[in-house]
Amino acid sequence: MVTGDMAAALAFYRRLGLEAPEGVEGQDHVEAVGPGGIRVAWDSEELIASITPDGEPAGEGRVGLAFLCDGPEGVDRTYAELTAAGHPGEKEPWDAFWGQRYALVRDPDGNTVSLFAPLG
Structure with missing residues (x-):
């Protein structure tokens, strides 16, 4: 990254x-x-x-990462911890139709990072 x-x-x-x-x-x-x-x-x-030939890093959002959290409450807790530390939340935790608790937050360079855990 x-x-x-x-x-x-x-x-x-x-x-x-x-x-x-x-x-x-x-x-x-x-x-x-x-x-x-x-x-x-x-x-x-x-x-x-x-x-690099042109002296510039290529593109934005050059990486996508997802972190498995310790259960649905772990998604909420991790999202709250990261946003409280000043990292922008992209989408607050929600129960996704595919059976996971899911949230999106941005890292310091603007990359989207997914937080997830199975619902059941």
């Missing part, structure tokens, strides 16, 4: 349970290993600008 504010991005994703290393907020590239070995990486806009 390309980020304009590494510290804010890491704080946001730590709240969602990713174990990003501490003390790396000033670096241009940071990686975390998530559940099942999935690797998540953040690059600063400056780093991407230095390695």
Whole structure:
């Protein structure tokens, strides 16, 4: 993910349970290993600008992530925690027709992040 504010991005994703290393907020590239070995990486806009032909990161909303929460109440709690911390809510929690409690919030770089849990 390309980020304009590494510290804010890491704080946001730590709240969602990713174990990003501490003390790396000033670096241009940071990686975390998530559940099942999935690797998540953040690059600063400056780093991407230095390695792309036109000097600009490509596009907006360059990533889509969904986080499984601990039950429907976990969706509500996580959404409330993130929005209380200043992250914009895109859509408040609702019971989706496909059988999940679902909510949408934006990370510090404007990417939509889904929060979900099975209803039953």
